[in-house]
Amino acid sequence: MIKTALVAGGGIAGPVTAVALRKAGVEATVFEAYDLPADGVGGVVMVAPNGLDALSAVGVDVGALGHPTTTMVMEDGRGKRVMEFPGLPDLPPSRTMWRSDLYRALNEHAVANGVKVEYGKRVVAVEEGPDSITAVFADGSKATGDILIGADGIRSTVRTLIDPSAPGPEAVGLLGIGGYGPPVPGTGGPEVMHFAQGKRAFFGYWADPEADRTLWFSNLPDRGAMSIAEARAVPQDEWLRLLRAAHADDVPARDVLDGAGDLQVIGSLEILPTVPRWHRGRMVLVGDSAHAPSPSSGQGVSLTAESAVQVARCLRDLPDHASAFAAYERLRRPRVEKIAAAARRVNRNKAAGPVARAVTALVAPVVAKLLTPQRMFGETHSHHIEWDEPVTG
Numbered sequence: 001m002i003k004t005a006l007v008a009g010g011g012i013a014g015p016v017t018a019v020a021l022r023k024a025g026v027e028a029t030v031f032e033a034y035d036l037p038a039d040g041v042g043g044v045v046m047v048a049p050n051g052l053d054a055l056s057a058v059g060v061d062v063g064a065l066g067h068p069t070t071t072m073v074m075e076d077g078r079g080k081r082v083m084e085f086p087g088l089p090d091l092p093p094s095r096t097m098w099r100s101d102l103y104r105a106l107n108e109h110a111v112a113n114g115v116k117v118e119y120g121k122r123v124v125a126v127e128e129g130p131d132s133i134t135a136v137f138a139d140g141s142k143a144t145g146d147i148l149i150g151a152d153g154i155r156s157t158v159r160t161l162i163d164p165s166a167p168g169p170e171a172v173g174l175l176g177i178g179g180y181g182p183p184v185p186g187t188g189g190p191e192v193m194h195f196a197q198g199k200r201a202f203f204g205y206w207a208d209p210e211a212d213r214t215l216w217f218s219n220l221p222d223r224g225a226m227s228i229a230e231a232r233a234v235p236q237d238e239w240l241r242l243l244r245a246a247h248a249d250d251v252p253a254r255d256v257l258d259g260a261g262d263l264q265v266i267g268s269l270e271i272l273p274t275v276p277r278w279h280r281g282r283m284v285l286v287g288d289s290a291h292a293p294s295p296s297s298g299q300g301v302s303l304t305a306e307s308a309v310q311v312a313r314c315l316r317d318l319p320d321h322a323s324a325f326a327a328y329e330r331l332r333r334p335r336v337e338k339i340a341a342a343a344r345r346v347n348r349n350k351a352a353g354p355v356a357r358a359v360t361a362l363v364a365p366v367v368a369k370l371l372t373p374q375r376m377f378g379e380t381h382s383h384h385i386e387w388d389e390p391v392t393g
């Protein structure tokens with residue numbers, strides 16, 4: 001039986017996996033590359049009902065963080081509603097929160113539940129033995145356990161230790177930029193999130209629950225692949241000029257951008273192509289290291305939480321790590337790949353040229369009549385994990 005686990009990465013997958021492993025009887029230690037917790041870093045994330053369900057399966061309640069998002073409104077570039085999706089009956093609403101608040105809450109929960117978190121420990125190599133695995137850190141120190149979980153994000157080192165030819169992230173053809181702006185009359189409160197397919201770019205916005213202003217993001221089509229560092233090197237005034245030009249014909253985007261400031265520049269949005277190997281020997285991947293479906297899915301955190309819980313259930317119920325990792329991959333791969341494929345289609349629509357955009361706008365009212373919240377979100381949001389149910393090989 002597996003008794004100890006080394007978890008590389010203290011983002012979202014790391015603490016949730018460690019808590020789930022402890023609940024499954026495995027002692028887990030988290031090793032985070034950065035010297036300090038990620039306080040105050042990152043933008044906003046929405047945790048969907050399936051993510052809330054997975055977190056609650058291992059006793060994590062994020063109900064006090066952020067605010068509920070009860071309704072999603074799809075608009076055309078002129079501010080006209082095309083579709084409206086209330087949440088599904090019998091499910092709690094999604095919750096929208098600062099990523100840094102989520103990171104902090106998950107790490108605090110892990111520590112309160114006896115998980116040790118060590119900072120400044122970047123995994124750079126492994127030494128594989130017949131009965132154990134040793135992680136080697138950038139500072140020269142080492143730690144040994146029964147297994148190593150790669151919860152080290154979209155640019156995972158553990159992924160390449162499992163398979164040196166594993167793919168890395170790909171740019172989806174969109175740049176992500178967000179910020180604050182003046183309030184938009186009739187937005188309907190923070191619980192209503194608006195998504196507008198503008199003439200040249202995609203715009204999302206909602207009322208800030210903390211102040212009389214709008215929170216927004218824009219996805220600008222972009223053929224290159226701009227890193228965060230490159231994107232942040234561009235002066236904010238220049239980004240504002242580009243954003244205002246891209247949304248010059250869009251309502252309410254142009255008014256919001258007129259009064260916008262304090263931009264948060266993300267750079268190219270990324271997706272992880274299919275990762276052929278999720279595990280090898282005593283190493284396994286969880287979260288964005290295995291499946292990063294891109295921000296357009298709204299599912300990165302939620303799928304990460306699901307995988308974290310499922311890998312722990314498999315290790316709890318199956319006789320050895322090899323059968324547990326195989327069962328985990330069987331449970332998870334079809335679902336995460338289906339959701340990533342759907343997000344790819346959304347990304348393609350967002351990045352489409354003017355002709356394809358015009359065609360999409362033309363058919364949108366017809367599509368709206370066919371799509372129900374159940375058809376749109378049912379399979380993804382209703383996913384439930386029964387912690388106590390045994391996993392069979």
Ligand SMILES: Cc1cc2nc3c(=O)[nH]c(=O)nc-3n(C[C@H](O)[C@H](O)[C@H](O)COP(=O)(O)OP(=O)(O)OC[C@H]3O[C@@H](n4cnc5c(N)ncnc54)[C@H](O)[C@@H]3O)c2cc1C
Pocket residue numbers: 008009010011012013014031032033034038043044045046047048121122123124151152153154155156157158176266286287288289292294295298299300301302303304
């Ligand atoms: C712009 C943007 C918007 C998003 N919006 C949403 C949203 O609305 N809803 C949603 O569900 N998801 C969203 N996501 C996705 C979500 O943030 C990710 O799916 C989620 O953070 C994945 O968690 P993770 O723990 O796997 O990876 P991460 O959160 O990236 O954490 C990985 C951790 O591993 C550490 N690390 C890296 N390398 C090493 C190493 N070698 N050794 C030790 N530690 C290491 C890193 O420092 C980091 O702390 C968004 C992502 C982006 C970029």
